[in-house]
Amino acid sequence: MSRPIHSERHGCSERAQVVQNENSELKVATAHPPLKCRYRGITMHPLRKLRESGNPTAAQVGELLAENIVFKSPILVRPITGREVIAAIFAQSSATRGSGTYTAEFKLDERTTFLRWMGTMDGHKFESLEVIVDNEQGLIVERTIALRPYPALKLFRDAMYASLKDMLPHDVWDYPTP
16 A cells, blocks of 8 residues: 655655555655755755855856757747857856745656746746756756746746846747747
């Protein structure tokens, strides 16, 4: 007999099951073996660990990214590629998005991680949901992010535009006008 549980400690999470054996003893078994950084015995993705350590630099973020990384964000109209530019975007995002904390982390498979972050943007509630895909070497090859609610997303997008408008091509910020 078993029932699934969810264990959270200090913003980290790990899926586990409580299992009752033939002697009626209850034991906790993790659902997925640890594949990434560990914090008090719980798996933590390296990007999350870096972001929780403070405001990372583009160089620090770049160490976690594959050369062929693809970033998909609701603040941009098309995906962005390339380690250098995406490292700058991620570093700026950490500095721009305001205070908050990761509230959930789940391994979807061996190379795919889901993260949920909740915080504020200019005093308004702000939430991000993201899927990170790593390659065989553990470097990030894809990150797709969803942000809500829309008014906070707009504040975030406007702040990111002000910081990155000279770095990114104009056609990534808006659809072409007919």
